[in-house]
Amino acid sequence: MNFSFSDDQVLLKNSVRAALDEQCKPAHVRAMMEDSRGYGDGLWSEMAKLGWLGLPFAEEYGGAGLGLVELCLVEEELGRAAYPGPYFASVVLGGLGLALGGSPAQKEKWLSAVASGSARLSAALVEESLDWDPASTRTTATRAGDGFTLTGVKRFVPWAHVADALLVPARAPEGLSLFLVAPGAPGVSLRPMVGIDLANRWSEMRLEGTPVKADAVVGQPGGAGPLLESLLRRAAVCASAEMLGAARRSLDMSVEYAKVREQFGQPIGSFQAIRHRCAEMLMAAENAHAAVYYAAWALNAGAEDAAMAASVCKSYVSEAARQVCGDAIQVHGGIGFTWEYDLHLYFKRAKALEPLYGDAEYHRELIARQVVA
């Protein structure tokens, strides 16, 4: 039993923190919020060089062969920096999706390109209904020769506008299937969906008779259900890690502010109303930490309670991060409500990830199914 980071993991965390402190300052985040594409090539190639883009992939695909705990360490730091860019979309959604279910040829082609930074992936995992259960997929895949044509509408597809290929679930005659689709393929149209977290980008993706070849199927036709469930669990836990990072940053800023901001002739942190709130924020952050890294370990190790741990993690952290980031604004008072002050970057990052990959209520129902059974 050892619930602590190894020396290598600590080293990784510190080096990610140092690189982001240098290259992903709030000024960079703000610049990218205004940028039409939304992320910078400089930081992207630095991420490739540092090995972050291939972190969870096998070495034969140019990856570092590390696990979910390490991936969550990186994600936590990205959340802490309100990082703008397609890291999560490319490495977690697309990359892990292919790593879990792709053919050797697909992995060869895409994972190496993701790891080197030359290609970006994403996945279109939710439709109009916002039901995160893959079984709810309504997009259709009709047989056409060796391949299929896809028709349907996907929503909240992260970073689709810069993706080279997207994982798209659709219902084929064989059952729920997963396809690799190029956003430039015939019949595909993207429309931006602009949320409050401007350092993150989403699109609506329409497919109208989009042709895909047989080799674009990921896994077996009709066999995508378990693969998607497995991918969604990983996405939920990595998103939680990012929310945890946003919460930590918000807490740190609140504590620093409470030490120096004076009212009634004293630092506001000396008032119990503020101090107790900060203590509650720390408790929530520490519990969220335990939830994220337990789930990351459990999924990685294939532990018996891995599915449960993923739902515990996403349901707990979704609300804990909301609470901590929101309390941070309250501790700051007026300045926390200004655009100029950076706090809202983290508040919005946590908020953006809260409903994605299943919100707290979705995952609580999954938990209830397991405990009631």
Added chain:
Amino acid sequence: MDLNYTTEDVAFRKRVRTWLEQNMPRHIRNLDERKAWHRRLYEAGYLGMGWPKEYGGQGARPMEQAIVADEMARAGAPAPTNSLGVGIVGPTIVVHGTDAQKRRYLRKILTAEEMWCQLYSEPNAGSDLAALRTAAEDKGDHFFVNGQKIWTSGGAVADWGLLLARTDPAVPKHKGITCFLMNMHQPGVDVRPLKQITGSSEFCEVFMTNARVEKENMIGRLGEGWAIAQTTLGYERGGRALARITTYASQYKMLMEAARRLKRNGRPILDDAVTRQKLGRIWADLEVERYGALRTLTMLERGEHPGAGGSLTKLSYSEFEKRFMELAEEILGPYGQLTDGVPPEFRLEVDTAVGDHGTWAYAFLWSRAGTIYAGSSEIQKNVIGERILGLPKETRADRAGATR
């Protein structure tokens, strides 16, 4: 990071489980039987495990201690007794006591031949413990103690008490306190049970009128009492980290069993979406407490002291317990309030916080104690704010002046 138990720990758990199966009494009817069970646990090496070997312990790892407590919770084993003696008084004597005190008291604490209580809180010194007024007056070879203590756990059966008393009212309040070992069997000591909201009396009030404490029974030096009480002591630190969670989990399972018989709005209550959300949330919170316990045990195993981190743990689980019991009451409705005449299918038969089989009503009422005793949630938040986050202390009026 590896959250599997080591093969060594798995084997140890198995040994403990087997031993419990063969040795555990089904019912404990009185204190003598509980003491006998305590003694048996001690002789098997499952009690006072964290104490150093030279004082009768096993020098066991925190994980081993946690596993024993966890297996006892799993088996529904009766609790041993003298927990304050084993958990706090003994370790205090080991660290601060004289050789004579160690020889005289330690072994009898472990064997429960002598039962101990802790004489700390007073009616006007709860969260502000250092405001205590019970006075110990130097009479040459002994002290005379006068004052009143309250919330004395196990006071009614204690042979001895670890006492904090004021020996110098002229100095700032934290500096004028001294620590003593006081014999409870003397005319100057009057112990009265304190009836709690549970209707039971796990706590007492203790009135001292010229109670005598020999000089040789002072712990440390004059005026060092506050510092001694503040030291994070205790060898039983793996303690109830896992056992607490196992107890919650068995209570949760019993709640689910009971809920299977109940309906809400014409449907089984377990099909009710609102109830399912609440059950899902509490289970998630319970799991998070478990993950946290594994994190704490990892620190302890590495020889790190959680220090003020203990305040985070205590705050988290005691507040959780209240939320959990409130949910149980919501689901069980009036069944959850029954103290007698409970239909068998709604009975709670796992240990409550004090180690007794009990009713939901009793466990619910007890959950109100956890966020008050051993430092209220508000005190824990002050500790977290000041010692972990480094927030400034509030301006306090009581740091400098004398107490009289």
